Amino acid sequence: MPFLLSNAPSLPLLRLTLTPILLLQNLPDAGAFGGLFVPEEKKKLEKEDEKRVKAILARLQKYGITTFSEATVSYALQATNSAANGDEALRLLLLFEDTYEGLVKTYDPSTKLLGAENRNGVTCYLDALLFAMFARLDSFEAMLYNSFDDLPRKKLAGLLRLWVNMLRSGRLITRDITKHLQDSLA
Secondary structure (H helix, E strand, C coil): CCEEECCCCCCCCEEEECCCCCCCCCCCCCCCCHHCCCCCCCCCCCCCCCCCHHHHHHHHHHHCCCCHHHHHHHHHHHHHHCCCCHHHHHHHHHHHHHHHCCCCCCCCCCCCCCEEEECCCCCHHHHHHHHHHHCCCCCCCHHHCCCCCCCCHHHHHHHHHHHHHHHHHHCEEEHHHHHHHHHHHC
């Protein structure tokens, strides 16, 4: 059953509650998703970016979310091209958190599905297959809820859950997400 986040400063965000499961635990230096979502180039943040990162971390703490590192928040800012207040980055991080907690968004016919960017011209089949399996059907969702003991399968299940959540929430699935999914499949 859906509920609105309380004490939300300026974001009317809707989060779904389903049966939560643990995604990645006991990972070294992990945070959410085992440190997958960090900027590729490790450069020192500028003062303005550092302020934005700290502001987003403070907003996340208001929601009781402390699983993200500064590097992950920096990644979200870069991934969403959030220049001003970081609302899009915050929404992406909340989607990461839902995914990390094992939540899968339900299909909403009023949400425009954007699909996935084709990575290097070779992921069209993978994108089409996942879209067909998860866009509107719940027949294949059982594989998203399996709790695995080994890290590679946990990462794969988590990335698939993220892919499905991004799709069903109307976000464009970017090349970097597809790259992580391909690496997890390899």
